[in-house]
Amino acid sequence: MKSHASETESDILAINKQRALRRREMARSVRDIRSRLGASDTRQSTFEHERQHLFADTRINAAFAAPLLALIVAAISSLWVSPQFMGAWFLVTICTHFLMVVISHSYEKAPSDQKVRIIWRRRFVIGDFIYGCSWAMFFLMPEAIGSGDGLVIFHFATLLIVIAMNTMQSANLPKCLLASTLPITFVVTFSFLQQSSAVHYTLAAMAIGAQGFFLILGNQLLKNANTMLEYRAEKDHLIAELETANSVSDEARRRAEAANLAKSRFLATMSHELRTPLNAILGFSEIMKDEVLGPMENKNYRSYAEDIHGSGDHLLNLINEILDLSRIEAGRHELHEEPILLEDVVAECGTMMKVRAKAKSIALHHSHQADLPRVWADERALRQVILNLMSNAVKFTPVGGEVRINLGPTTDGGQYVSIRDNGPGIPEEEIPTVLEAFGQGSHAIKSAEQGTGLGLSIVQALVSMHDGKFSIRSRLREGTEVTVSLPPSRNMSYAEDTKTSAAEAFDPRNRKARSA
Known part of the structure; x- marks a missing residue:
């Protein structure tokens, strides 16, 4: 342990020396240039x-x-x-x-x-x-x-x-x-x-x-x-x-990168540390609200336990999303790609959202084109993308509304998934804010359910890792439509009766040659 601690301290000292040396070099170059000016x-x-x-x-x-x-x-x-x-x-x-x-x-x-x-x-x-x-x-x-x-x-x-x-x-x-x-x-x-x-x-x-x-x-x-x-x-x-501006911008970029890396490490560490007590809070509050160990004579206590469990569940979702976003920004999120049917992922996500949609009397309409080829993608990441978009659609659609999910080919040969609702819509000037991390529109702040404001940021990052495109179109009081499209290079020919294993047939090293 002592040797590991000494190695860590030596690494920190080396990093600090490098930073100090860069600062002195930058200050010297700026001083020389300003003297020339x-x-x-x-x-x-x-x-x-x-x-x-x-x-x-x-x-x-x-x-x-x-x-x-x-x-x-x-x-x-x-x-x-x-x-x-x-x-x-x-x-x-x-x-x-x-x-x-x-x-x-x-x-x-x-x-x-x-x-x-x-x-x-x-x-x-x-x-x-x-x-x-x-x-x-x-x-x-x-x-x-x-x-x-x-x-x-x-x-x-x-x-x-x-x-x-x-x-x-x-x-x-x-x-x-x-x-x-x-x-x-x-x-x-x-x-x-x-x-x-x-x-x-x-x-x-x-x-x-x-x-x-x-x-x-x-x-x-x-x-x-x-x-x-x-x-x-x-x-x-x-x-x-x-040269002066370039030196200043280089130093600012290095500081921003260092700050961003420190932020990502801090978020990852804090998210991990918060999960341990949060799991205990969720477990004990669930036991109390379900009266596992016996009935509660005071109904207010049970209501408090339900509130504690709901707040803890919301906090856990927030921690998970922050951890996902920080892992993506730090470049540590790896895609585990395999041949999948996009239709199956969309259908599975629709099934998971039926309970929430039924609670608000929202109709889910699903349509897709038949015989779409498989895509080479990370199933878990695409499921997270579609679930986030469906959850937003159900969340912002009023009672008795409808949500339409469409799946089909793009004009350039890829595949797309679009989710359209008839909710209140988003003002055009608020769309950039909504797409930012922790960004929420005015309607979301006033009337929507609890949310973290990280869903669309994670969606954009995961879609970008798949070389895809994400777009959002909305009109006030008419609804919102979000579209996720994958490039043609993600499509693949997959024969069910092939003798070659899927891992060999769809090796990422050979995918470029096959798509060409």
């Missing part, structure tokens, strides 16, 4: 870091495109400039370009807490300024004698291409954009203004205008990037809210 006020600073990431990613992706452009420019410029100068310039430009690539790679590999440091922005700005100065050196290369206007035109075309390229690469960081383009524009403009011709003045003015145009274009690209990042942030916030 509360960071919406710092959205602009977050965008600054996101733009730095986009800047570094763009530079890494263009690691080989920019050197290719520099190589083409150096090769063409060799027509007007000494190849030695162009080779030296090309090496300097390639070095500054790959310096920016290395800085971008270092930024991407840096930890998150270091990426927010301002030193990275300074490195990007300085690196872009050096890169822009290396391109500005191209326009200061000494030209060969007699180069003509070809080099001037090529300089201006190179200016437009390089500024456009730097704008696309550095638009996410405005300071880097200025650092990479202004040195080029300044050198080209200054170089053109040194020449005393209208063409050079015109190209200098166009260089300044191109610089302004690309700055406006870079500003528009920056706005587009901010808009994209804002949408992404809103999406992240929405996902965070959904």
Whole structure:
């Protein structure tokens, strides 16, 4: 006994530790998500870091495109400039370009807490300024004698291409954009203004205008990037809210499942504990009301004994129904299926209800279609279903009324049982309440016999376990009709003269193959 108790206590401690761990994990996840949600006020600073990431990613992706452009420019410029100068310039430009690539790679590999440091922005700005100065050196290369206007035109075309390229690469960081383009524009403009011709003045003015145009274009690209990042942030916030709701709902579901399991265990235990004294109450009260040990001189005592026996019988029925419902909800109710005739079950239930119906002068009408096949079902469960429905029909039908029980095939090939009475009916808005556990309609509360309100809940659960359907139709002051239908997969062909035993012929493992 001591070892069993210690094992039980250890199991309880393990369960409590698991629950505490789940609660801590859920609280931590909710706290993290809510902290992310509360960071919406710092959205602009977050965008600054996101733009730095986009800047570094763009530079890494263009690691080989920019050197290719520099190589083409150096090769063409060799027509007007000494190849030695162009080779030296090309090496300097390639070095500054790959310096920016290395800085971008270092930024991407840096930890998150270091990426927010301002030193990275300074490195990007300085690196872009050096890169822009290396391109500005191209326009200061000494030209060969007699180069003509070809080099001037090529300089201006190179200016437009390089500024456009730097704008696309550095638009996410405005300071880097200025650092990479202004040195080029300044050198080209200054170089053109040194020449005393209208063409050079015109190209200098166009260089300044191109610089302004690309700055406006870079500003528009920056706005587009901010808009994209804002949408992404809103999406992240929405996902965070959904994660929070999901975490809360998961924890609530776990608590509900634990509470439901505890409730089912409690009901099962209490129902078992209540039955023992209740059996004594029922036994002794029955002896007293039947005067088994001798007559009672006081008639009131006998009336009290009858009341005690009736109340105890009602309480026993309530306990039995609560136990059945809790066993079904806990998933411990097992079906003992076998081939049965639904007609026999309905007839047996009708016979059991004749006494109660006769006491209220209620006529029971039974009709069924002949040659219905057997069904594979739990006979006890179906009997409980039909008895509950017949009992409700007789209970709510007034004196002198009638109850009709119909049995037949459904349109899809299954079988159904319908029970219709001409009682007071149920208001349409009360039908969902009646179908709930312990739910009773207004008429049942006012005038009906004693009831627990669990009958229809048990009926629905048992029918669902048979893959069937339960429906209720009612009209006020006209009556109520309830229908239980079993699916076609429950039907089966059963020959009385077969040599195979029923257990082998109707094995549940083979039922799907036969129904198919």
